[in-house]
Amino acid sequence: MHDSSSERMSPAETRAAGGLAMVFAFRMLGMFMVLPVLATYGQELAGSTPALIGLAIGAYGLTQALLQIPFGVLSDRIGRRPVIYAGLLIFAAGSALAANADSIWGVIAGRVLQGAGAISAAVMALLSDLTREQHRTKAMALIGMSIGVSFALAMVAGPLVTRAFGLSGLFWITAGMALFGMVIVAGMVPKASATLRHRESGVARQALGSILRHGELLRLDVGILVLHAILMASFVALPLTLVEQAGLPRDEHWWVYLVAMLVGFFAMVPFIIYGEKKRQMKRVLLGAVALLLVCELYFWQLGHSLTALVIGAILFFMAFNLLEASLPSLVSKVSPAAGKGTAMGVYSTSQFLGAALGGIFGGWLLEQGGLGAVFIGCALLCAIWLAIAATMREPPYVTSLRLSLSRAALADTGLTARLLAVPGVADVMVVAEEAALYIKVDTEQLDRASLERLIDPAPAC
Incomplete structure (x- = not known):
């Protein structure tokens, strides 16, 4: 038990938050480094088709969506660390399977196994065990930042690592990062004195029914599902567009993503501040979804030169980062008291399901109708989301x-x-x-x- 009057995080809390943020970052880095390269390098794998490459891009989301909540519940019963260690081992095994694959089906199997290491809920629960109430929001914000940074790094590192070591080398590095995550948990993260049943960071079965019937939360769940479906589908088409329309060799894609992520990130910050300070989160959300819709139509009609594609990528990542940051905040605001952990569990499951569906959807559209069909399909998804989001109420601005x-x-x-x-x-x-x-x-x-x-x-x- 800690002294609750302390205003600063204790050294143990700082180590816990930093260590678990690193575990999240390494795992997400491994998951997303494949995203900007699989559409181009995956063509060299035996048996590859656009539809199967799309499946490989999104496949991890299938098992992640299925196992996210069960692994969190299991961690309540057998402890956080065994679940985290097992999940990281499974993730490393999936990476090794994909690294040894010489066919697209081997990569798909590896990605499915990667997703089966669904440790997010267990990591968040362990963070709750190791931090005091007044510091938990800061600790969780640190993990949120680590996820955002790792995604940005993955967009740049993926093409660079694959250029140097090939697709197989990328997956081996991913396996190594998962194993290093185990070392961090063992050596840096303190032992918890007790396992807390905590409804702010874990799923409560008693709350599940009411959360699944909550209209405002369901709108946000649909939103994150569509957002990640669009992300995965777009990355079935965007790397190929850079090669085929702009003539940019696949080895040089990294700088496009670096520029797009950096400029897109700084451009979205004022809108986040405006939404929170002026209590206009609904307006910001609708504007970002509309921008995403415009981006997909822009890629379809105007994405024929390198300059045009870089501008489009900047606007895309500005909208994506804005939505990725806003949606969890809205879930936290809208969820009922003692329901935030359950609401976030359903939200995360929707996110991973969207990733799986987006990869499959994008690959199928590419095979059936070419690059333009993928962007049109994504634009239609945006339009549906915009219609749903327009009916949401302004959220309560509560903590x-x-x-x-x-x-x-x-x-x-x-x-x-x-x-x-x-x-x-x-x-x-x-x-x-x-x-x-x-x-x-x-x-x-x-x-x-x-x-x-x-x-x-x-x-x-």
Whole structure:
């Protein structure tokens, strides 16, 4: 148990957050380095067709979507570390299988096995075990940043590594990064004194039904599914477009992605700040989806020169990064008290399912109708998403808190009603088995003194 009055993260918490962020980063780097190169280098594999290359690009999402929530539940039962070690070993085995493959089917099998190492939920649960309540948001933000940085690096590193070592070498490096992730968990991440059942970072079966019926959350789940479907489908076509339309050799694609990711990232930051500060997240979301739609139509009609494709890629990654950053924040705001972990579990499953469907969809369209068909298909997906997103309500601008409750507070049957009467409190749930209170508050309106007078929390663990 830590001193909850400490304003700074302890050295153990810092090591936990940094170590687990590195594990996430290495794994995501390995997963996404293939994305910008498989469409071009995969043509050399025996039996390859555009549809099968698309399947190879998205295949990891199939097993990731199926096993994401079960692995999280398993980590509650047998412990976080065994699940994380097993998942990283499975991921490394999938990478080795793909590295040894000389046919497209071998790469597909390797990608399916990579996805079976679905450790995201277990890593987030371990982070909750190792951090105090007041620092958990910072720790999770660090992991979110590591995922974003690793994706950007993967876009640049993938073509460079493949140019130097070939597709097989890329997969061997990916296997090595997964094994190094095990070393980080063993050597850098502290041991947890207890396993917490925590509804902010884990899936609660009791909450699953209500989350799956929640209209606003379902809109966001559809959004992340479509976003990653568009990403995977676009990368079935975009590398080939750079080669065939712009004449850029596949070995030189890295600089296009470097420019697009850097400029796209900095261009989206003001919109994130505007959406949060001015409480206009819906407007920002709709604008980004509309921009994504315009990008796909632009690639279809105007993506015939290198300059045009670089401009299109910058706008694409600006919209993609903006949506990738906004959607989890919206899920956190919209989810009910004590439902955020479950909502994020369903959201992550939708994300991986979208990746799988996008690869399959993009490959099939490329085979049936060429590069233009892929961009038209992605534009249609954007249009459907825009129509769905337009019906969403402006989200509540609230923060989730979890407070440990004393025995006396747990026995107080009128506590929930009194808390809901405090200005700025939007939602409350007492979870007796955790001896905890989950509460959603608008920090700009919250009367913190009134809240603290009503609650006498036990020290947070």
